[in-house]
Amino acid sequence: MSIALKELLYKMADDQLILGHRNSEWTGMGPLLEEDIAFSSMAQDKVGQSLALYTLLNQLGESDPDTIAFTRNANQFHNCVLVELPNQEYDFSLIRHFLFDTAEALRFEMLTRSSYEPLAQLATKIRGELRYHTLHANTWIKQLGSATPESIGRLQKSLDYAIPYALGIFEASPHEDDLIKSGVFEGEQKLKEKWMAKVESIITQTSLHLPDWNLAQPLFGGRQGKHSEHLQPLLDEMSEVFKIDPTAEW
Amino acid sequence: MDEKILHILETVKDPEIPVLSLVDLGVITDVVVEGNNVLVKMTPTFVGCPAMNYMKSEVETALLQQGFETRVEISFEKPWSSDLISEKGKAALKKYGLAPPPSNKIFTDLEILETSNCPRCDGSNTEMKSPFGPTLCRALYYCHDCKEAFEQFKPL
Numbered sequence: 348m349s350i351a352l353k354e355l356l357y358k359m360a361d362d363q364l365i366l367g368h369r370n371s372e373w374t375g376m377g378p379l380l381e382e383d384i385a386f387s388s389m390a391q392d393k394v395g396q397s398l399a400l401y402t403l404l405n406q407l408g409e410s411d412p413d414t415i416a417f418t419r420n421a422n423q424f425h426n427c428v429l430v431e432l433p434n435q436e437y438d439f440s441l442i443r444h445f446l447f448d449t450a451e452a453l454r455f456e457m458l459t460r461s462s463y464e465p466l467a468q469l470a471t472k473i474r475g476e477l478r479y480h481t482l483h484a485n486t487w488i489k490q491l492g493s494a495t496p497e498s499i500g501r502l503q504k505s506l507d508y509a510i511p512y513a514l515g516i517f518e519a520s521p522h523e524d525d526l527i528k529s530g531v532f533e534g535e536q537k538l539k540e541k542w543m544a545k546v547e548s549i550i551t552q553t554s555l556h557l558p559d560w561n562l563a564q565p566l567f568g569g570r571q572g573k574h575s576e577h578l579q580p581l582l583d584e585m586s587e588v589f590k591i592d593p594t595a596e597w
Numbered sequence: 598m599d600e601k602i603l604h605i606l607e608t609v610k611d612p613e614i615p616v617l618s619l620v621d622l623g624v625i626t627d628v629v630v631e632g633n634n635v636l637v638k639m640t641p642t643f644v645g646c647p648a649m650n651y652m653k654s655e656v657e658t659a660l661l662q663q664g665f666e667t668r669v670e671i672s673f674e675k676p677w678s679s680d681l682i683s684e685k686g687k688a689a690l691k692k693y694g695l696a697p698p699p700s701n702k703i704f705t706d707l708e709i710l711e712t713s714n715c716p717r718c719d720g721s722n723t724e725m726k727s728p729f730g731p732t733l734c735r736a737l738y739y740c741h742d743c744k745e746a747f748e749q750f751k752p753l
Contacts, residue, residue: 381727381737388729395645399673465673469644472676475701475753476643479728 351522352463352531353407354425358520358570359454360400361426364416365578366447367393368585369434378437386440389480396473403465417586418593421578427569429512431578438501439509441491445484445549446513450542452477457538462530485549492553499554506550510558514565517542598628602635605663609655612648613732616689619652623681626672635665640677642753643733679752691716696738696749713749715740723747 370390377383401412409415429447434440455477458470491498517539526532543560550557568574603620606628611617619625619639627638637656641649653669660667679698682690687697696716713736714721720742727737728751735748 381729384731384737385727385729388733391645391647391733392643393645395643395647399644468673468676472673473644475676475678476733479751482728 349407351520351525351529352466353404353409354520354522355526355532356400356404356407356466358425358427360397360404360415361424362430362447362451362516363393363397363400365424365426365581366430366443367391367397368581369430369432369440370444372434373440382437385483386444389444389483392476392480396476399469399473403469406465413589417589419582421574421582422572424572424574424578424582425570426578427512427516427518428566428575429509429515429569431569431575431581432512433577435505436501438491438498439505441484441487442502442505442509443513444480445488446509446546447516448477448480448484449545449549450513450516450538452481453541453545454538457533457541460530461532466531488549488555489552492550492555503555506555507558510563511566514539514563515567515569518565518567518570520570598625599630599635602628602630602637602660602665605659606637606656609652609659612651612655614690614693614695616693617682617686619656621683621686621689623683623686624652624677625656626675633664633666635660635667637667637669638672638674639669640672640675642677645733677753679750682750690750694747695735696747698750698752701752713738715743715745716747717745718743725749 367390370386370393373383373386374390375383377386397416398412401415404415405411429443432443452474455470455474459467459474461467461470488502492502493499517535519535520526523534527534547557603625606620606625607618609619611619611622622642624639624642625637626640627636629636637660639653639656649671653671656669657667678701680701682698690697694716696713699713712721713723713725715723715738718740720740722741724739724741725736726739726746730737730748734751734753736751738747738749739745740747
């Protein structure tokens with residue numbers, strides 16, 4: 348059981364850390380001051396949530412959070428590829444934020460019922476914080492997804508590009524059955540179904556169109572450590588200061 | 598919880614909101630006293646709150662100065678919610694210029710966060726500008742009555 352639980356915690360923590368880092372790249376670059384602050388705040392939330400998840404792993408016998416976060420190479424990370432993709436323009440960052448955070452909010456909602464008590468407690472806490480993230484995403488998707496031909500066109504193009512990566516969030520774990528049977532997590536398939544319904548309920552309020560789910564091909568690999576060429580440079584930058592003196596007291 | 602210890606902890610304030618004690622903020626979830634040894638359990642307002650370690654060491658210092666051996670444990674056993682802010686704490690927030698959080702019972706549908714009374718003029722003709730502000734626990738608002746921007750301590 349402990350292997351399955353650790354795998355689940357690693358992929359969730361890595362998702363939060365990597366997307367937190369990408370969000371932080373909007374600091375000082377946002378299209379509006381409020382958006383600059385929003386992406387910076389969500390970065391702080393996500394990196395903080397990754398620390399809490401790495402702390403749970405530490406309590407299960409893994410290394411300390413800083414070592415886990417800053418000393419692994421790309422092929423040792425289990426985040427989905429969606430979160431490591433470069434920010435590109437604001438339309439892509441917004442679509443990714445919407446697609447990922449919708450899944451993340453539902454995942455933590457499901458985990459409030461986890462049989463692993465420390466995770467259920469943490470999920471109860473994080474679920475509340477994520478409501479602000481999904482509120483932010485939904486507000487902007489609804490507004491820009493129904494605004495001008497340019498905003499609709501840009502979001503549609505980013506949506507079409509992001510969907511296969513977004514489906515990669517739900518890449519099944521080799522321990523899926525263990526997690527479900529032991530009540531730790533209800534599983535990626537169930538999460539994906541809830542996510543598709545939620546995404547549809549927002550997109551249908553806009554001029555955007557979702558692809559036919561049956562034809563969309565998921566891009567898998569991230570959960571097994573197979574990443575795009577974008578992850579290693581991100582990790583190098585993120586750990587640059589830490590690696591100057593790994594034993595420094597902060 | 599032990600009155601004497603809580604009294605000492607009243608002197609430890611939120612570093613970002615110096616009018617609010619950690620007790621009134623609701624982040625002290627348990628105090629266990631055995632002779633001279635004190636165990637304080639704390640929980641963060643937001644998981645990513647960068648002030649947590651600072652508040653933890655402030656608690657240790659305050660109790661140590663009164664001669665107690667202190668251990669502080671961070672736990673999510675009793676997760677923080679803005680409803681844990683005391684009435685005294687809410688009044689202090691308002692006086693400081695931050696709109697106190699409405700009950701988190703209304704939190705199920707976030708769309709209704711659009712309203713918050715202005716802490717300066719009590720006007721209700723206000724508009725949420727952004728659910729994210731200068732710290733994780735604050736949102737940005739504008740008051741159309743007194744034409745001033747203000748911040749709200751977010752319900753959670």
